[in-house]
Amino acid sequence: MVRPSSTLLGNLWNGNEIQLFQETLNNRSGGVRLNIILTTDCSLDCPYCFTRSLRTQLPRHEMTFSELQTILDAVSPARDTIRLMGGEPTLHPQYSKIIKLIKERGYQVIVFTNGLQSLLRETKPGLPDKILLNLNDWSTYSLAQQSAIQDNLSALGKRVGLGYTILKASFDLSMHRKLILEYGLQTVIRLGLAQPVVDGDNAYLPNDDLTAAHQALVKWAKKLSADDIRLSMDCGFMRCQYNDADIEALVRAGTVLNFDCAPTLDIGPELRVWRCFAFSSSPGVSWSEFEGLEQMRAWFEAEDATCRDVCGDCEYHLNGWCCGGCLARHVIQDDLGIHLNEKNECWYRVL
Secondary structure (H helix, E strand, O other): OOOOOHHHHHHOOOOOHHHHHHHHHHHOOOOOOOEEEOEOOOOOOOOOOOOHHHHHHOOOOEOOHHHHHHHHHHOOOOOOEEEEEOOOHHHOOOHHHHHHHHHHOOOEEEEEEOOOOHHHHOOOOOOOOEEEEEOOOHHHOOHHHHHHHHHHHHHHHHHEEEEEEEOOOOOOOHHHHHHHHHHOOOOEEEEEEOOOOOOOOOOOOOHHHHHHHHHHHHHHHHHHHOOOOEEEEOOOOOHHHOOHHHHHHHHHOOOEOOOOOOOOOEEOHHHEEEOOHHHOOOOOEEHHHOOOHHHHHHHHHHHHOOOOOOOOOOHHHHOOOOOOOOHHHHHHHHOOOOOOOOOOOOHHHHO
């Protein structure tokens, strides 16, 4: 799936969306997308969290140093960016050593965090290249937690980009705007839809609220653009939820459009691998079963086809502009008797 260039999408619009799509083909990022789950432990208990199932499933919560080195040996600093996740990655007892190792080997590193730990700013001079702080509704934090987040933002400034997980159709990004302007943070907010974990118990945005949530994104894109703040879509958004006027408004607001749901490869302790967090209640597959990351990704992509067929006639699906939304939502529908493959099964069910 294309990773549209934010510069291109912010400046190019001629009313011909297919031409816009073709123009983005050359902006495809190289390498295999993967997330390294350093630990499943966390200092928060967000209701939408994907990692809940891993905490009960995996006998060991932390990735070992040698497991991390195995991953680093399989990727290339010239092509791949290292994305460290959790749980809360800064809770790994060797977090500082891990950051040092990754930086010494020449990789760009992104840390996904809840922003509460002071260690986030204490690994100088080897700080992460980018810190993605997923900020919940401000009222859900205690005063001490709010202060801890602000201390990190004050120290880290431009390294930090804020994210938000949409759990309700009506959401408020006012605090994100305030913190970006106050602390000089990156001026892009990464938005993700709270998606279900198949067979999990996490909270997620109901299907009936998807349309309203997509429309609320348009409203916030227009509003935030007045302060030169842009939105960036994470996976699982759907092109069919927008009309052409919505798309033009998003493009003019500089929104990074993304209607993708391709395998991301989440790699956890014991080198277990999942296509993405939404399938983390399954055993996953073992790193040792594959000859490399490209083969692993190709396997997941081929198996995906057994689970997703509802958008076969959609023009946006046929031209590659949209994957049809979150695969986990489709798998959950499969359990209700909808669009199983010819063997009446989905790959997820036979792992």
